[in-house]
Amino acid sequence: MEKAAEYSIWKNSQFRMLFSGALFCNLGGKVYELALPLLIYDITRSSEMMGWVRAVEFLPYIVLAAVIGAWIDRVDRRVWSQWMIIGQVACLLSGWLAIQWLPNPLWVLFPCAFFMMAFNFGYLNARMGMLKHILPTPLQSAATSSMGSLNSLFQALGPLLSGVIILFSSVHIIFLWIALFLFIAWCYLIRMPYEKEVFRVNGSIGQAIVEGYRILRANTPLYHMALAIAILNTSSAVFSLQSIYYAKNVLTMSAVDIGYMASAGGIGGILGSLLTVRLRNRFGLGKVMIVTMIIQALGYLFILFSHQALALVFAFFWVSFFEVITAILVYTYRQESVKTENLGKVMGITGTLFKIGLPFGLAASGYIVSGAGIGALFIACAVIQIAMGALCLLSPMAKVV
Structure with missing residues (x-):
């Protein structure tokens, strides 16, 4: 039955087009994710600034996600997705021009990082809504797993992507290539056959946000999952970001070596998505x-036992393997348990909860590393996440099948 479901999604032409566009968006996103911290490090040589730029990237989830989610339930999701991609392209071109011509490009790079993430969330929210619309509920798990594997696939190609980046004398040139990948994704959306959804719009955006929160609170398992993921996402993001700083500053790893580290995480993610x-x-x-959340946290502690590059590479594999399983499960449950007409607003609220701790954790992480060391930071992340997982055993989410 499982194999039949996985095969059926590929027989759906709409899903194939949506997946193809997502493939190029994920390729561009993964290159951007790898290039931006390297660029910030080259400009500032500062772990604090690396933390701040990542924090700024996740602020849209706190200040805009609920509004974006409520709005998406009122519009043509395919057209909305196209505009979200255009917005990301504009940010990339602005960042490239700033680095090319301004003496201090950070004044432009920080706002661009904010809007890049805002437009990306708008695209992802609409894409999940389209997925819900074009496929029946029994296929949502296989479809979500397939979409989730894309990020891991390109992470597994880390050495290749980092090699492409260092081919250029200036890292920021890669922004133009990312813009090209996003344009290709936009072309796929233009070609995709899609029947426009018609929703009854009642009340203001504010009322829609309140309604989304009410629906989420009534879905107790999903609400508890959202709170747990807030902790997991913060710990994982802090680990990933400061591992790059540790790799560059302490282990003196090159961009290619960091690519191998990211690749190990991608391979772990692919295996996790398959299982x-x-x-x-x-x-x-x-x-x-719950079990994967607890076991994942142990990976944060690996570098305490060995200050070698291999330990860090294996930690990335371990963390990504369990993190992808957790992410696919919560996204699948949200797809299955929320009605199509409410999915946007609920995704907006959960999107905020998923990322609510990131700006604070990422901004603080650089100072913790400077003051107490990276070991203390990773121990704190592991202890908090394991404690959260233990509490989840007592919650209704433990009974979800």
Whole structure:
């Protein structure tokens, strides 16, 4: 039955077009994710500034996600997605021009980082809504897993992507290539056949946000998942960011070496995405999600036992393997348990909760590393996440199948 479901999604022409566009968006996003911290490090040589730029990237989830989610339930999601991609291209071109011509490009790079993430969230929200619209509920798990594997796929190509980056004398030139990848994704959306959804619009955006929160609170397992993911995302993002600083500043790893580190995480993510549906079918969604959250946190501690590049590479593999399983499970449950006409507003609220700790954790992480050391930071991340996982065993999410 599982194999039939996975095969059926590929027989759907709309899904194939949506997946193809997502492939190029993920390729551009992964290159951007790898290039931006390297660029900021080259400009500032500062772990604090690396933390601040990542913090700024996630601010849209706190200040805009709920509004974006409520708005998406009122518009043509395909057209909205096209505009979100155009917005990202504009940010990339602005960043490239700033680095090319301004003596201090950070004044432009920080706002661009903010809007890049805002437009990206708008695109992802609409894409999940389109996925819900074009496929029946039994296929949502396989479709979500397939979409989730894209990020891991390009992360696994880390050495290749980092090699492409260092081919250029200036890292920021890669912004133009990312813009090209996004334009190709935009072309796929133009060609995709899509029947416009018609929703009844009642009340203001503010009322829609309140309604989305009410729907989420009534869905107790999803609400508890959102709170747990808030902790997991913060710990994982802090680990990933400061690992790059540790790799560059302490282990003196090159951009290619960091690419191999990212590649290990990507391979772990691919393996995790392949096993997710099987693990859920055998043990139940809630139990698998809680166990993976706890086991993932152990990966933050690996560098305490060995200050070698290999330990950091294996830590990336371990963390990504379990993180992808957790992410696919929560996204799948949200797809299955929320009605199509409410998905945008609920995604907006959960999107805010998922990322609410990131700006504060990322901004503080650089100062913690400077003051107490990276070991203390990673221990704190592990302890908090394990404690959160233990509490989840007592929540209704543990009973979700």
